[in-house]
Amino acid sequence: MRKFASVLIALAAMALSQPASAALQVDVNQGNIQPLPIAIPDFVAPAAADAAAGQNIAKVVRADLERSGLFKPLDPKSYIDQISNINVAPNFQNWRVITAQGLVTGQVAMQPDGRLRVDFRLWDVYGESQMLGLQYFTQPTNWRRIAHMVSDAIYQRITGEKGYFDTRIVFIAEAGPPLKRVKRLAIMDEDGANPSFLTNSYLVLTPRFNPTAQMIAYMSYITGKPRVTLFDLETGRSEKLGDFPTMTFSPRFSPDGNLVAMTLETAGNSDVYVMDLRTRKSTRLTYDPAIDTAPSFSPDGKQIVFESDRGGSQQLYVMNADGSNQHRISFGEGKNGTPVWSPRGDLIAFTKQAGGQFGIAVMHPDGSGERILSNGWEDEGPTWAPNGRVLMFTRTIRGGRGSQIWSVDVTGRNLRRVATPGDASDPAWSPLIQ
């Protein structure tokens, strides 16, 4: 009897261990990369006075997602349904008809305390389920930031990566004739809104954000000699960094914001230094007689990538944050400079000069997998979005007739010009605003 029982158990175990009933296996290893069709109707406003805010927020969200190249917001004129209540499930069939795969419904309502309340839901049109639902309270004047935060939340839910819409860009605004060019420090939202000048008419270059996006380091000619300067966005105060007798330039904050790596030029020799902002003590990291410059920290702060011509031509090198283990990582054709480590850590972006052109390229930190993302008459000076997915850079028009800021996806797709008020160069992308 016991034997019979054990046979039964064995048979049952065999039956349970059979694979899934589906015998047909389909391997899909090709795709059709397309932006996600998404419908974003104007946010509902129960009070007529809030209707404009509802329309404006939806408009900014549509523009944000479209700009990323990963979404295709559908024309509101094509909508069959009108959303009147965001607390009931939409009629998904009517959104499928217009090919929407995602649907965003939202509502704005002014609160008795004077704050604006914004609710939104992201729906999976085919799965007929809610993917996300969030609520924000803010001062009515902050509606643009709320719109960017809504965009970031949608972007993250769909792509798995944090968004980058609630960020700012600091850049050099250029004006005037070529011989009397005025280069001022300017700042704007990621979508080009709210531009403003931070400095007056003196020459500044290479601005960089600190990790809290409250401080900017840049090179200034305000005293006639190039000096790395710190600018506090909250107070508007600026301060010369260190008391060096000679030129300092090319600053970059460490990921924790406590250090600034920069280049110090002495008697024609440039080397990389690090200054601790807490003690104002500086440490020299490179001692090569060649030009070592453009340092950039890895996101864990343990390594620094920089450019050097110690090997005969301008190439990329990586070293530990204490200056040890300096080794070359770029060996391709042409010259490579202005490296920037991705916030994601997987790539280093740089300017590649080859074949009479300047382009933006990326490679892995070990030097493998080099890919060209843009190629122009003069594309240079990349800066990463905080999610490591998108890059901005300066594009100089052929013949040096003005400069513009452009952006490109890390895949090389979605190359487009960034809206700026006039000529602009040297962009630096802030982290997500806290």
Next chain:
Amino acid sequence: MRNRPTAERAAPRLGVVASVALHVGLAVALFVSFSKKIDLPVDSTPIVPVDLVSISDKTNIAPQAIEQKPVENTPPPTPRDVAPPPTPEAAPPKFELAPDVKPQPKPEKPKEAEKFDINDIQKLLAKKTPAKTATRSVQGVGAQTAMTADLASILMSEIYHCWSPPTGSPHPERLIVKYEVFLNRDGTVAQPPQLAPESASAASSDPYMAAAAGAARRAIYTCSPYRLPPDRYAQWRNFIVNFDPRQLEQ
């Protein structure tokens, strides 16, 4: 020592010269050729239109029906039971000439069941015995599972159009997503696709994987209804699909 006469020395010299000249001439003849138009026959192959026909439904041989008698609870046969002794009833029948009489057809009594009463269809249906459905228990070639490559190919060519794979992620090689899909006979999605356990656990901890699973799920839905041969519904009513972005340009 006397020198050889001049003629004796001249004879071999002439032979050498002649031999060299002939060899050089031969070499020149081999290397030099005169251009001449060679008219090769133009081999124009006629274009024959060909229709590609899938014969997998013919070659996918169904199993030979193996009748399995129900096992009765009878004791095993004894040797005596195997060879029973012949009985008188088992004697061969005798053949006799039949009398030349035409058999009179018996008047058949109409059966009640064959009457069609439009008002009593329910009753007719109740009398109908259910048709026996063959259940296929034999796996392998006869199970018609080995010849589904054409179905997999059809499904792949449909799904890849709908699949916008994740791009730009740091580790695309990790983003392989496996779903089990259930379809209705009309090719529409019958129930929500089921994420394989290994994909589901990865998606719960990795946001990139969660996004990849979402993209795969949207592809399954947006491709619905699937255009598949209806007569082979049993083969495609549910299937497993692997979304693999490794070979894609990132």
